[in-house]
Amino acid sequence: MTAVPDSLADPTTAEGVLERCSQLDGWSSRPDCLERIYLTPEHAGANRLTAAWMQQAGLRTWQDAAGNICGRREGRTDGLPALLLGSHLDTVPDAGSFDGMLGVVMAIAVAQRLGRRIDAGELAPLPFALEVIGFSDEEGARFGKALLGSSAVAGVWDDEWWDLRDRHGTTLLEAFDAFGLEPRHVRTAARRPEELVGYLEAHIEQGPYLEARDEALGYVTTIAGARRFRLTILGEARHAGGTPYPRRKDALVGASEAIVEIEQLARASECIATVGRIEVSPGAVNVIAGRADFSLDLRAATDTERDEMWELMLAAIRRQCDARGLRLEVSETHCAPAAPCAPWLQEAVVHGIATTGNTDPLGLWSRAGHDAMVMAEVTEIGMLFLRCDDGISHHPDEAVLPEDVAVGIDAFEAAVLRVAEAYEARS
Structure with missing residues (x-):
């Protein structure tokens, strides 16, 4: 297992989640700001660190053929379809600390919380496997094509992308080789619809609407x-x-x-x-x-x-x-295309927010793109939004409140359990 920086905080709490986001900031190609782009040493380092956290949470881990980092905990029996939780680990140049990363670390926290409760006998094993994914390239900052990591997972990889070049003239194909990935195998990252129950993503809003309502959490109705x-x-x-x-x-x-x-x-x-x-x-x-x-x-x-x-x-x-x-x-x-969130997964997210005390949360269409919009090609999706300070994102001033992260973790965990109830009722 990769060595993990010492932590004083429980990683399933807001303090622990924010501490881990700060640790991810250390994997940057620039000393003066945060920049972590696809198929670089910083990408590899962030994957190793995230894999170690997943292992601590009781997940079996692997890096897929597109460089996404993945973890899985089996359900009540091995080999069941998986509910996938995740977001992305790459950044724009001169980035903030929470766009994407917060959603990955929150997903690991939820998986660890649920694992503890199941192992303690407080909860029955889930009727599906639980997986967490840190997508490798949502922003497209290196090759000018966004959502490469989730495109591989959704099975919509286009071989024309191999000729894309970064600002140094390196092609995507050459970058795969240098990173240690086998381009011929990229399609093995694809998931089949029958392998997935759905996909849930927690993400900062990247807009001002939750803050204007003085609400910590909202749910997404559709992605632009x-x-x-x-x-x-x-x-x-x-x-x-x-x-x-x-x-x-x-x-x-x-x-x-x-x-x-x-x-x-x-x-x-x-x-x-x-x-x-x-x-x-x-x-x-x-x-x-x-x-x-x-x-x-x-x-x-x-x-x-x-x-x-x-x-x-x-x-x-x-x-x-x-x-x-x-x-x-x-x-x-x-x-x-626009990617509507599935009504039953919207309901699960709304229920999760309600358990934190807000029984009438704000529904928002996401003006920003997310990995969820590509995952909609292969499975149904749902999203939880967290308030961010002044709606600022893609900027070092990106900020969240610890108390918002705390209720966000609670709501995300409750949403997963609601999905389990609904899934059993549908089966």
């Missing part, structure tokens, strides 16, 4: 369906001083109008639209822009809402371009 586009507006590059306004075909002005229109349409709806990048050519201070490329990230609670908003935006941008004599080109770079 997202589409991403690259829009190119083509005009004519000409001399900035010599070209009068009636003769100008300024691509940057056209892009600016489009970006404002995107925001106005989204603000008047329930959709979320973000332009996070813009590039202008030729990019000289005394030349009218002949080309402007910009990104669009569009999300909504349902695919229908998202797609209808895209059609509105596209029509409006085309009208603006026509009025200025500009051309518009569009390419779609990403499309992920």
Whole structure:
């Protein structure tokens, strides 16, 4: 067993869970901030540490063919389908300490609590196996493709990804080899639907809605369906001083109008639209822009809402371009369907929250993506949200309250037991 740093706190308590999150912070590629990306020594170190915690919790552990770290405790008989608990261990650059990691460590805490109670005879063995997983690459920070770890588990791996390159030119295929994984075996990480009871994930909200209600916990109704586009507006590059306004075909002005229109349409709806990048050519201070490329990230609670908003935006941008004599080109770079949480797993999470005293918790659609949305390809999903300070995430200021973590562990444990009751009733 890998040596584990000394701990003064019970790992099934909020203090112990937060201490473990802090220990994971030590596995960072940068001394000045937290950064832990896929198939690196820091990824390997975090996996070893997490595996040791899983073993302490009584789980049998293994690293799968995509680099995910897994642990399992059998149910009342060996070989039963598993209820899978988990989240991710990788981070964005300059990350906070809780996005993903908190959910993994909470899942281990719940597995250890339940194991203690079962071993003590307080609880009967569960009617399913209990598994915990630390996904290896949710953020996509290294190769630009998110959710690689859960994609392997869900059986939706695409061989075209082997040619993805990081900023140093290393391909995903080369990184697998260097990490000690066998690319030919990546599909052995896939789980079959009949092997799983469902998937539950605890995660910080990454938004302000729970804090606004002064509530520690909420449940997720669905995870946003997202589409991403690259829009190119083509005009004519000409001399900035010599070209009068009636003769100008300024691509940057056209892009600016489009970006404002995107925001106005989204603000008047329930959709979320973000332009996070813009590039202008030729990019000289005394030349009218002949080309402007910009990104669009569009999300909504349902695919229908998202797609209808895209059609509105596209029509409006085309009208603006026509009025200025500009051309518009569009390419779609990403499309992920919305992932509704299963009603019976939502009910289990709501029940878990109710055991902590909140009998009317807030239901939220997750504007952020999660491993759960890919796991929905292979099994039913449910999610528990925890309040985070000011809704801040993907930033070192990410913070949670110890008392929220305490009730979160309680609620997550109660949700698992509720799933066991419902599963037996359904069987």
